[in-house]
Amino acid sequence: MKLNGCTALVTGGTAGIGRELARQLVERGARVVITGRDRARLDEMSAWHDSIIPCQVDLAVTTEVDRFVREMARDYPDLSLVINNAGVQQEMELVHGLDMMPVIRKEMAVNLDAVMAVTIGLIPGIAGQGGGMIVNISSGLGVHPKAASPAYCAAKAALRSFTRSMRYQCEDARNRVKMVDAIMTLVDTGMTAGRGTGKISPAQAAAEVIDGITANHNEIWVGKTRLLRRLNRLSPWLAARIMR
Numbered sequence: 001m002k003l004n005g006c007t008a009l010v011t012g013g014t015a016g017i018g019r020e021l022a023r024q025l026v027e028r029g030a031r032v033v034i035t036g037r038d039r040a041r042l043d044e045m046s047a048w049h050d051s052i053i054p055c056q057v058d059l060a061v062t063t064e065v066d067r068f069v070r071e072m073a074r075d076y077p078d079l080s081l082v083i084n085n086a087g088v089q090q091e092m093e094l095v096h097g098l099d100m101m102p103v104i105r106k107e108m109a110v111n112l113d114a115v116m117a118v119t120i121g122l123i124p125g126i127a128g129q130g131g132g133m134i135v136n137i138s139s140g141l142g143v144h145p146k147a148a149s150p151a152y153c154a155a156k157a158a159l160r161s162f163t164r165s166m167r168y169q170c171e172d173a174r175n176r177v178k179m180v181d182a183i184m185t186l187v188d189t190g191m192t193a194g195r196g197t198g199k200i201s202p203a204q205a206a207a208e209v210i211d212g213i214t215a216n217h218n219e220i221w222v223g224k225t226r227l228l229r230r231l232n233r234l235s236p237w238l239a240a241r242i243m244r
């Protein structure tokens with residue numbers, strides 16, 4: 001995958017890992033459409049560089065997602081790299097009844113439904129212009145869950161499965177669209193504020209994802225998730241226990 005001169009989309013490009021992904025892609029010569037809800041942060045990113053194109057969209061709202069995907073396909077026929085990065089994680093206790101369902105539905109909408117819509121909506125255009133790559137940012141928690149965030153862990157596990165199925169479909173269709181699963185480690189962002197230790201910086205996380213993109217990997221294991229991958233081969237039971 002060549003980044004210089006390519007057109008990319010990074011969802012959730014206004015903060016954390018997504019902001020660093022967008023910045024580093026621009027530094028390597030890409031033009032990058034970023035999405036987010038926060039107008040001020042979108043404007044700050046586009047003021048930073050001419051190659052950032054801000055797009056305000058709430059990925060929890062189905063109608064906005066569908067409109068956004070149609071506009072992306074129409075306005076950026078040269079799009080060749082998509083990074084589905086936007087995500088939310090909420091801790092919740094679910095042993096007391098249905099109260100949390102509205103929160104869960106919104107979380108699933110951003111972490112899973114929107115990623116599926118962006119992926120399947122943009123594959124035809126990417127295939128039509130000669131191929132490219134769609135990178136879905138999953139998590140070590142999609143390999144083994146923890147107790148505190150059941151909806152998040154479920155969405156990330158489903159996302160890993162979706163990405164692999166779509167990789168098979170793209171390979172069978174010989175459409176030159178590569179589906180990549182980036183398994184993210186613990187990173188020091190707003191999502192993890194106030195919890196977790198041994199976090200890596202968003203800049204390092206983004207750099208590892210971009211290295212995996214340029215190396216054309218199907219899976220990009222970031223930071224300590226490489227250890228998780230190895231441990232999971234030796235003892236899935238122990239890996240699950242540690243992640244719990």
Ligand SMILES: NC(=O)c1ccc[n+]([C@@H]2O[C@H](COP(=O)([O-])OP(=O)(O)OC[C@H]3O[C@@H](n4cnc5c(N)ncnc54)[C@H](OP(=O)(O)O)[C@@H]3O)[C@@H](O)[C@H]2O)c1
Pocket residue numbers: 011012013014015016017018035036037038041057058059060084085086087088089110137138139140184185186187188189190191192
């Ligand atoms: N941080 C970690 O330790 C960690 C670990 C494993 C996986 N990940 C994954 O890495 C990705 C990035 O996480 P992060 O830590 O960088 O998160 P973050 O700092 O909280 O940033 C989240 C980004 O997603 C956007 N976003 C959230 N809800 C949205 C919505 N409804 N509509 C549109 N955009 C929305 C936010 O933009 P606005 O606020 O402007 O809408 C922001 O740009 C996520 O997929 C996350 O699950 C992170």
